Amino acid sequence: MAATDVDVFSSEEKRSLSLGGHVGFDSLPDQLVSKSVTQGFCFNILCVGETGIGKSTLMNTLFNTTFENEEASHYQNGVYLRPRTYDLQESNVHLKLTIVDTVGFGDQINKEESYKPIVDYIDTQFENYLQEELKIKRSLFNYHDTRIHICLYFIAPTGHSLKSLDLVTMKKLDSKVNIIPIIAKADTISKSELHKFKIKIMSELVSNGVQIYQFPTDDEAVSEINSSMNAHLPFAVVGSVEEVKVGNKTVRARQYPWGVVQVENESHCDFVKLREMLIRVNMEDLREQTHARHYELYRRCKLEEMGFKDTDPDSQPFSLQETYEAKRKEFLSDLQRKEEEMRQMFVNKVKETESELKEKERELHDKFEQLKRMHQEEKRKVEEKRRDLEEEMNAFNRRKMAAETLSLSQPLKKDKDKKNRSEKNENQSGMSISNSKVMMAKANVEPLNCQSWWQAIQCCTCLVHNDAWKQNLF
Amino acid sequence: MTTAARYKSRVFKSEDSEDKQYVGFATLPNQVHRKSVKKGFDFTLMVAGESGLGKSTLVNSLFLTDLYKDRKLLNAEERINQTVEITKHTVDIEEKGVKLKLTIVDTPGFGDAVNNNECWKPITDYIDQQFEQYFRDESGLNRKNILDNRVHCCLYFIPPFGHGLRPVDVEFMKALHEKVNIIPLVAKADCLTPNEIKKLKDRVRDEIERFGIKVYQFPECDSDEDEEFKQMDKELKECTPFAVIGSNTVVEARGQRVRGRLYPWGIVEVENQSHCDFVKLRNMLIRSHMHDLKDVTCDVHYENYRAHCIQEMTSKLAQDNRIDSPIPILPLPTPDAETERLIKMKDEELKRMQEMLEKMQQQMHEKDTC
Numbered sequence: 001m002a003a004t005d006v007d008v009f010s011s012e013e014k015r016s017l018s019l020g021g022h023v024g025f026d027s028l029p030d031q032l033v034s035k036s037v038t039q040g041f042c043f044n045i046l047c048v049g050e051t052g053i054g055k056s057t058l059m060n061t062l063f064n065t066t067f068e069n070e071e072a073s074h075y076q077n078g079v080y081l082r083p084r085t086y087d088l089q090e091s092n093v094h095l096k097l098t099i100v101d102t103v104g105f106g107d108q109i110n111k112e113e114s115y116k117p118i119v120d121y122i123d124t125q126f127e128n129y130l131q132e133e134l135k136i137k138r139s140l141f142n143y144h145d146t147r148i149h150i151c152l153y154f155i156a157p158t159g160h161s162l163k164s165l166d167l168v169t170m171k172k173l174d175s176k177v178n179i180i181p182i183i184a185k186a187d188t189i190s191k192s193e194l195h196k197f198k199i200k201i202m203s204e205l206v207s208n209g210v211q212i213y214q215f216p217t218d219d220e221a222v223s224e225i226n227s228s229m230n231a232h233l234p235f236a237v238v239g240s241v242e243e244v245k246v247g248n249k250t251v252r253a254r255q256y257p258w259g260v261v262q263v264e265n266e267s268h269c270d271f272v273k274l275r276e277m278l279i280r281v282n283m284e285d286l287r288e289q290t291h292a293r294h295y296e297l298y299r300r301c302k303l304e305e306m307g308f309k310d311t312d313p314d315s316q317p318f319s320l321q322e323t324y325e326a327k328r329k330e331f332l333s334d335l336q337r338k339e340e341e342m343r344q345m346f347v348n349k350v351k352e353t354e355s356e357l358k359e360k361e362r363e364l365h366d367k368f369e370q371l372k373r374m375h376q377e378e379k380r381k382v383e384e385k386r387r388d389l390e391e392e393m394n395a396f397n398r399r400k401m402a403a404e405t406l407s408l409s410q411p412l413k414k415d416k417d418k419k420n421r422s423e424k425n426e427n428q429s430g431m432s433i434s435n436s437k438v439m440m441a442k443a444n445v446e447p448l449n450c451q452s453w454w455q456a457i458q459c460c461t462c463l464v465h466n467d468a469w470k471q472n473l474f
Numbered sequence: 475m476t477t478a479a480r481y482k483s484r485v486f487k488s489e490d491s492e493d494k495q496y497v498g499f500a501t502l503p504n505q506v507h508r509k510s511v512k513k514g515f516d517f518t519l520m521v522a523g524e525s526g527l528g529k530s531t532l533v534n535s536l537f538l539t540d541l542y543k544d545r546k547l548l549n550a551e552e553r554i555n556q557t558v559e560i561t562k563h564t565v566d567i568e569e570k571g572v573k574l575k576l577t578i579v580d581t582p583g584f585g586d587a588v589n590n591n592e593c594w595k596p597i598t599d600y601i602d603q604q605f606e607q608y609f610r611d612e613s614g615l616n617r618k619n620i621l622d623n624r625v626h627c628c629l630y631f632i633p634p635f636g637h638g639l640r641p642v643d644v645e646f647m648k649a650l651h652e653k654v655n656i657i658p659l660v661a662k663a664d665c666l667t668p669n670e671i672k673k674l675k676d677r678v679r680d681e682i683e684r685f686g687i688k689v690y691q692f693p694e695c696d697s698d699e700d701e702e703f704k705q706m707d708k709e710l711k712e713c714t715p716f717a718v719i720g721s722n723t724v725v726e727a728r729g730q731r732v733r734g735r736l737y738p739w740g741i742v743e744v745e746n747q748s749h750c751d752f753v754k755l756r757n758m759l760i761r762s763h764m765h766d767l768k769d770v771t772c773d774v775h776y777e778n779y780r781a782h783c784i785q786e787m788t789s790k791l792a793q794d795n796r797i798d799s800p801i802p803i804l805p806l807p808t809p810d811a812e813t814e815r816l817i818k819m820k821d822e823e824l825k826r827m828q829e830m831l832e833k834m835q836q837q838m839h840e841k842d843t844c
Binding site: 053108109111166191255256259268 | 524525526527547549550551553554556586587588589590591593633634635636637638639640641642645662664665667668735736737738739740741742743746748749
C-alpha cells in the first residue's frame, strides 16, 4: 500500500466487532487453496556440491523417482549449471520442479572462480523476473518462475570442519538464496563424530557470518517442530534408490558387509527430517522468503543502480512515473549529445582527409612537372647530339668528295693488291661502267643521301673487281 | 609365511654338523639376521592427501601407536589461503627385539586452499632435498654415519566421494611418480558398498594407466616360492588400489575387542578382510615389502636423481670452468650403447668417403698422365 493511503486511515481507530452468526468468510483460505491447486505449484532447487558427492541420488531419493542423469566427469574446465524441469503430480497437486545441478564444482585445481557461475545464474533468474514485473503488458500469473527457492549445499563428510571452498561459496550465496547445508554420504561418520562435526560446522558458519535458512518459528502450528529441527542442522543424509530386504519389509537402503543403512530410519540418518522440512512443512515458506526477502533485495539494489530512489532530497515521495520521465529525458538528451559529437567527429575527419588528398595531389602535380622538364631536357640533348652527328657526317662527306675528285685524276694502285688477296665480294657483273658513273655523279650531287653513296661505293667495288679501272675508262 | 620364518627353515640342523662334506655357509642368512637385528632398521613413510581423509587415523592403526597427540586442526577460514607444510614425526618402536626407527612425513594443507596450483611443489622439493643431502653425504670423505632420510614410500589418499581420480590427484602423482614409490589408497572406504568399491578401483586403475602414472609395482614372485605365497601375491596385485578404513578406537564385536568403528547399523572391523583391505595393506607395507620399498628407492629413484644431478653438473662445468663444485668430479660418464653405435657408424662412413676420395684422385692422376 502506498504511504498516502495508510495516512488517511491511521487517524481512524480500528474497532473489532463480534459477529452475530456464521457469515462464511472463513472459507477464504479454502478458496485460496483450491485456486492455487488448479494453478499448480512450481519449485526450484539448486544443488551445489562436488562431483560424485550424491546430489542426483539424493534428489531421486527425495522425490521417490528417477530423474535422468549422466555421471559427470571430474575433468571439466569450469563450473557450469545444468537446470532440468520436471512435472510431478501427487494426489491432485501438480508440481513443476526444476533441479539445477552444478557440474564440475570443486574439481579444478584453482577454484577461485568456482562460485561465479552460480551467483550469475541466480542473478539472471532474478533479472528475468524483474524484467517481467517492469513490463507494461505483463502476465505474472502465467509466468514460469525460475527463481531458485532453495540451495542445498552438500558438505563432504571429512569429520573435521568445512572446506575452504565451502566457506567462500556459502558466503557469496547467503544473501541471494535460502541455503540449507547438508552433510552428504553421512554413513561414513559415526554418531559421536557426527555430533562434533555438526557443532563445528555451525560454529564456523556463525563466526564467518554466513546466514543459512532458519525454519520459521512464528507460526504456532509448526513452530515447535521447526525449532527442534533448527537444532539438527546441518542434516546428515544418506541417499539410495536401491531396495533391500530388512526383516520382512523392503526399504530403501545401502547394503554393507557389516550392516544395512536404512535411508528412512531416523536413527541412521536425518533424511526423514530433511524431507519433512523441505517438502512437507516449509516449501511454501521457502518460496515466500525467496520472493519477499532475496528477490526484494536484488530488486532494490538493481533499481538503485539504475538511479531510482524512494524519496527525493525534499523527502517527498517520488512517483515511478516521474522518475521514468526524467530518466527518459536524460537518456534522450544524452543520445542527442552523442549524435552531435559523432557528427562533429565525422566532419572533422572528412576535412582532414580532404586536406590530405589535396596535399597528395599537389605533390603528384609537382612530380609530373619535374618529370616533364627532365624529358624536355633529354630530348633537347638528343637533338643536339643528332645535329652534331649530322654535321660530322656532312664534313666527312665533303672530305670524301674532295678525296674522290683527287683520286679520279690518278689511278689508285693500292686497290689492285687488295683485290688479289680477298675474294669476298660478289661481282655485280651486270653493272656497266656508265651506270657506275651515273651513280657516282648522283652521289656527288646528293651529299646527305647515304643510300646513294652506298650504291656508289658498291659500284666502285664492282668496277674494281671487274678490272674496269685497268682500262682507264674513267 | 613371514620372511623370517622362511629363512629359519633353512637353518642347518645340528645333526648335519658331523657330515664332513658340509661347508657351513648356509648359516649366512642367520648371520645377516643377527647383524640386522643389532643394527636396527629405519623407514620413512610419507602420507599425502586432502584433510579429513583419515590419514592420521590410518597411520595410528597401522603402527598401533598414537603418533598424532594434540594435533591442532585449522578452520575453514584459515585454510582458504593455506600453503602446504611438511611435518615429520619420528618414533622408535620395537617388536621381538627388532628395532624400527619410523619417520612419518605429513603434508598438512595439501589440496585445502581454494587455489591449489602447484600445491605439490613443497613436497617434491622436500623429496629432492633428502636425495641431495644423501648424495652429498655419500660423496663425502667420512661416510660412517650417513643418515638416510630419503622417503621410502608415499601413501596417497584418494577420496571415495567422487567418481575416480580428480585433476589434483593426477597432477600430484605425475609430479612424484619418478621420485618416490607411490601407493594409492581409497580412503574412508566405509562409505562404499562392495559393488561401488569394485567400480571405483577399476576406474582408478584405468585412469592411472591412461595418464601414465607409475605407481609402485609389487615385484614378481620367484618361481621357487610356494603356492600359498604366489596366491597371496596375485590377490594383492589385483586388489590395488587398497580400500582402507582406519580407526583410533577399540570396540566390542562378536565377543572380542577389535579396532573398529561403531555405527547404529553395525560395526566396521578394521582388520576384517571382508570389510576393507587394511590387513592387505599392512601385510604388504610392513610384513613383506618394506625392505623392497627401501631397495627400489635406493636403486631406482635415488640412482635416477644421482645420474641426473651428475649430468647436469658436468654439463654446467663444461661451460664454466671456474665453478668450484663441492663434490669431487668423477670422470665423464661413458657414452651409452646408443651413442657408441652412432659413433661407430659415423666412423665407417668417414672411412668409406676417404677411400672414395683416394680412388677419385688416382683416377684423375691416370687421366692426366694419359
